[in-house]
Amino acid sequence: MQPHRISILGVGLLGGSIGLAVHERIKGCTVVGYGHKRATLDAALQSGAIDEGYDDLSRAVRGADLVILCTPVGLFRGLLGELGPLLAPGTLVTDVGSTKRSIVEAAGELLPAGVQFIGSHPMAGSEKRGVQFARGDLYDGALCILTPTPDTDEGALEKVRWFWELLGMRICRVSPEEHDRRLADVSHLPHALAAALVMVQEEASIDLAGKGFQDMTRIAAGDGGLWRDILLDNRDNVRASIRAMRGRLDELDALLGAGDSQAVKAWLEDAAGRRQRLAERMRTTSE
Amino acid sequence: MQPHRISILGVGLLGGSIGLAVHERIKGCTVVGYGHKRATLDAALQSGAIDEGYDDLSRAVRGADLVILCTPVGLFRGLLGELGPLLAPGTLVTDVGSTKRSIVEAAGELLPAGVQFIGSHPMAGSEKRGVQFARGDLYDGALCILTPTPDTDEGALEKVRWFWELLGMRICRVSPEEHDRRLADVSHLPHALAAALVMVQEEASIDLAGKGFQDMTRIAAGDGGLWRDILLDNRDNVRASIRAMRGRLDELDALLGAGDSQAVKAWLEDAAGRRQRLAERMRTTSE
Numbered sequence: 013m014q015p016h017r018i019s020i021l022g023v024g025l026l027g028g029s030i031g032l033a034v035h036e037r038i039k040g041c042t043v044v045g046y047g048h049k050r051a052t053l054d055a056a057l058q059s060g061a062i063d064e065g066y067d068d069l070s071r072a073v074r075g076a077d078l079v080i081l082c083t084p085v086g087l088f089r090g091l092l093g094e095l096g097p098l099l100a101p102g103t104l105v106t107d108v109g110s111t112k113r114s115i116v117e118a119a120g121e122l123l124p125a126g127v128q129f130i131g132s133h134p135m136a137g138s139e140k141r142g143v144q145f146a147r148g149d150l151y152d153g154a155l156c157i158l159t160p161t162p163d164t165d166e167g168a169l170e171k172v173r174w175f176w177e178l179l180g181m182r183i184c185r186v187s188p189e190e191h192d193r194r195l196a197d198v199s200h201l202p203h204a205l206a207a208a209l210v211m212v213q214e215e216a217s218i219d220l221a222g223k224g225f226q227d228m229t230r231i232a233a234g235d236g237g238l239w240r241d242i243l244l245d246n247r248d249n250v251r252a253s254i255r256a257m258r259g260r261l262d263e264l265d266a267l268l269g270a271g272d273s274q275a276v277k278a279w280l281e282d283a284a285g286r287r288q289r290l291a292e293r294m295r296t297t298s299e
Numbered sequence: 300m301q302p303h304r305i306s307i308l309g310v311g312l313l314g315g316s317i318g319l320a321v322h323e324r325i326k327g328c329t330v331v332g333y334g335h336k337r338a339t340l341d342a343a344l345q346s347g348a349i350d351e352g353y354d355d356l357s358r359a360v361r362g363a364d365l366v367i368l369c370t371p372v373g374l375f376r377g378l379l380g381e382l383g384p385l386l387a388p389g390t391l392v393t394d395v396g397s398t399k400r401s402i403v404e405a406a407g408e409l410l411p412a413g414v415q416f417i418g419s420h421p422m423a424g425s426e427k428r429g430v431q432f433a434r435g436d437l438y439d440g441a442l443c444i445l446t447p448t449p450d451t452d453e454g455a456l457e458k459v460r461w462f463w464e465l466l467g468m469r470i471c472r473v474s475p476e477e478h479d480r481r482l483a484d485v486s487h488l489p490h491a492l493a494a495a496l497v498m499v500q501e502e503a504s505i506d507l508a509g510k511g512f513q514d515m516t517r518i519a520a521g522d523g524g525l526w527r528d529i530l531l532d533n534r535d536n537v538r539a540s541i542r543a544m545r546g547r548l549d550e551l552d553a554l555l556g557a558g559d560s561q562a563v564k565a566w567l568e569d570a571a572g573r574r575q576r577l578a579e580r581m582r583t584t585s586e
Contacts, residue, residue: 135509157507184506194504201499202515205492207570208547210577212488212540217481218577219471220444222422226581227514228489233575236568244563247555253499254552258545260495265541268534276531281523283494288520290497290505294513 013174015104019044019076021091023056023065026108026137027082028146031061033179036148046072056143073098078175081107081115086241088115092122101126106172108134110195111245112159112188120163128168131159131188133195134181139233152180159188196249201257203239204250206232300461302391306331306363308378310343310352313395313424314369315433318348320466323435333359343430360385365462368394368402373528375402379409388413393459395421397482398532399446399475407450415455418446418475420482421468426520439467446475483536488544490526491537493519 018034020027023045031043045062046069047053053065066072073079073095081088088109099105105127109115112131119129136154138145156176160169173183186194209225210232243250267275305321307314310332318330332349333356334340340352353359360366360382368375375396386392392414396402399418406416423441425432443463447456460470473481496512497519530537554562 135507155507155509186507191507194501194507197500198504198508198512202496202512204548204551205496206511206515206574207567208544208551209489209492210570210573211547212543213484213573213577214481217485218580220422220442220473220478220481221485221577221581222442224493224518225485225489227517228493229574229577230514231511232570232573233578234571236564236571239567240560240564243551243555243567244558244560247558251552251555254548256499257495258548260498261491261541261545264491264495264530265538268530268538271531271534273527273531277523277527280494280526280530283497283519284521284523286500286519287493287497287516290500290508290516291520293505294508 013171014038015041015078015175017042017044017076017078019046019073019079020062021046021069021072021079021081022083022087023047023052023062023143024082025141025143025145025150026134027080028056028059028061028143029136029148029150030080030082030108030179031056032059032146032148033151035060037178044072044076052143056146059143059146061143061146069094070098073103077103078171079103079105081105081109084238084241085109085111085115085245086237089118089122092118096122096124099124099127103127104168104171105129106132106175108132110199110242112157112191114245116159116161116188120161128165130164130169130172131191132172132176133157133159133191134176134179136181139231139235141235141238149180151176154181156181156183157191158183158185159191160185161188192246193249196246196253197256200243200246200250201253203231203234204243204254205257206230300458301325302328302365302462304329304331304363304365306333306360306366307349308333308356308359308366308368309370309374310334310339310349310430311369312428312430312432312437313421314367315343315346315348315430316423316435316437317367317369317395317466318343319346319433319435320438322347324465331359331363339430343433346430346433348430348433356381357385360390364390365458366390366392368392368396371525371528372396372398372402372532373524376405376409379405383409383411386410386414390414391455391458392416393419393462395419397486397529399444399478401532403446403448403475407448415452417451417456417459418478419459419463420444420446420478421463421466423468426518426522428522428525436467438463441468443468443470444478445470445472446478447472448475479533480536483533483540484543487530487533487537488540490518490521491530491541492544493517 045065056062116131134156332352343349421443
C-alpha cells in the first residue's frame with residue numbers, strides 16, 4: 013500500500029499540509045513538490061513539507077507512485093493533459109478538488125490506460141491560503157469524499173482510501189454527479205451567501221455586528237480565484253441551489269408581507285428543528 | 300448610580316444572566332424576577348440569578364429602581380401597558396430587545412411622566428434558551444446598543460450606560476430607526492439566511508457538510524417564537540434586506556449563467572476584500 017515517492021502538484025495550504033502529514037506518518041517516503049513559483053517551492057522545502065521541488069512537471073512526477081493534484085480546480089484539465097504522456101503505467105493519480113465531475117471526466121479522457129485516477133475531495137482547509145499556513149494535522153478527523161465510477165479499479169480505490177485514512181480522515185463514497193450536486197448545496201451555495209451577505213452591508217453596520225454575523229461571513233474571505241473556479245465548474249448545480257434559496261427567501265418575504273405570525277413561526281421552527289437534527293447528525297465537538 | 304432593587308421581567312437566558320452578573324458585581328442589590336411559570340422562577344431562584352420571584356407584575360416591580368424587560372419582543376407593548384400604572388416616578392426602565400423602534404414608541408405612549416425609558420440592545424446570547432444556560436459573564440466584552448431619542452433624559456441614559464458597563468459591555472448609541480435598519484442587515488437577515496440554507500438541504504447532503512456549513516447555520520437553531528417576534532416587528536427593514544440579498548444573488552446567478560470568469564472572480568474578490576476589512580474592524584479575538 014505504502015507509496016515511496018509522492019508528487020504534489022501545487023504546494024499551497026492543501027498540498028503543503030499533505031507533505032507535512034506524510035512526513036509525520038509514512039517513513040521513508042519522498043515528497044516532491046511541483047509549482048511555477050520558486051519562492052513557494054523554497055518555502056515548502058524550508059517548512060519540511062517537501063523533500064524536492066521542481067518547476068518542471070516531467071521532473072516532478074518522474075518515478076512517483078502517487079501523484080496528487082492540489083492546484084485550483086480550473087487548472088486540472090490542462091495539468092492532466094500534460095501529465096498523460098509523462099506517467100508510467102501503475103501510477104496512481106488523485107486530487108483534492110472541490111468539484112468532481114469535470115476532473116473525473118478529464119482524467120478518463122487524458123490519462124493513459126494503466127494509470128488509475130481516483131477523485132478525492134478532502135473536506136479540510138480554511139479561508140487562509142498558502143504553504144505558510146500548512147499543518148500536518150489539517151486533515152485529521154475531517155471527511156474525505158471519494159468519487160469512484162463504475163470503471164474505477166477497486167485496488168486503486170483501496171490504495172487512495174488507505175492513504176487518506178493514514179492522514180486521519182473519515183471516508184465516504186458517492187458518484188461524481190451526486191458529489192457536485194450535494195456540495196453545491198452544503199458548500200458552494202453557503203460561500204455565495206456569505207459573500208453576498210458581506211456585500212449588502214454598509215460599513216457602519218459592521219460595528220453593530222455580533223458573533224453570528226462573523227461566523228456566517230468568515231468563509232467569504234476565501235480566495236476569489238479558487239472559488240471562481242469552483243462556482244464556474246459546478247455552475248449548473250450552483251445556479252439550481254441559488255434558485256432554491258431564492259424560493260425559500262421569497263416564501264419568508266411573502267409571510268412577513270402578509271404579517272402571518274403563525275406561519276412565520278412555523279417557518280422558523282421548521283428550520284430550527286432541522287438544524288437541531290443536523291447538529292446531532294454531525295455530532296461535532298464544536299457544537 | 301447604583302440600583303438597590305432590580306426587577307427582571309422574563310427570567311430566561313438573558314434575564315437570568317443579568318441576575319447572575321448583578322449578584323457578582325453589585326453588592327447589596329436585590330434582584331426580583333417576574334414570570335408566568337413557577338418552575339422557571341424556582342430554577343432562577345435556585346441558580347442564584349434572582350433573590351425573589353413573582354408571577355404577579357405588581358409585586359415584581361414594587362420598590363424597584365430599575366426595571367428590565369427581558370421577555371420576547373412581541374410581549375413588550377402589553378407589558379408596558381400593564382407597567383404604566385404600577386411604576387413610581389423616578390423608576391428607570393430599559394430592555395434587552397433586538398428591535399428598538401416599536402418599544403421606544405410604546406414606552407413613550409404607555410409609561411407615565413417621571414418614569415424614564417432607555418432602549419437597550421445588549422448583543423449577547425446564543426441559540427440556547429432558558430435560565431439553565433444563564434451565565435454571569437454572558438455580557439462581558441459584548442456590545443450594548445443604546446437608542447436614545449431627542450426626548451431622552453441624559454441622566455437616565457447615563458445610569459443605563461453605567462449599568463451595562465458594569466456588566467462588562469462596550470456601549471454605542473444610535474437612533475431607534477438606525478438601529479432597526481442596521482440590525483436587519485447584520486442580524487435579522489443572517490438569521491433568515493441561516494434558516495433558509497438549512498431548509499434547502501436534503502438530509503443526505505448533511506453528511507457531506509464541513510465546518511463552514513455548521514458555522515453558517517448554527518444561529519438557525521434559535522427559538523422560533525423569539526425570532527418570529529423580531530422579524531415581524533422589524534419586517535419593513537427585514538424585507539428590504541431580503542430584497543438586497545436577492546439582488547446580489549441574482550447578480551452572481553447571471554454572471555455564472557454567462558460563464559463570465561473575470562466578473563465572477565471580481566465579484567468574489569470584492570466580497571473577500573470587504574470581509575478582510577471587516578475582520579480588522581471587528582478586531583475580535585476569535586478571528
